[in-house]
Amino acid sequence: MVNLADLEIPEGVDAAKAQRLIQWIVKLEAENEKTHKLNDSEMIHKIMTRIQGEAKCI
DSSP, X not given: OXXXXXXXXOTTOOHHHHHHHHHHHHHHHHHHHHXXXXXXXXXXXXXXXXXXXXXXXX
């Protein structure tokens, strides 16, 4: 497992925004493990949509 604190942030990437996005993904995955509300395709779509939305805000 990779320690997120050890990752090098690429130039031009907002570290705070990246951290928020990673935390959101981890929480989403944990919640979905409990509820099984979304299937794999739905999870991928939800994560992809959020990433695209965040990228437009850069």
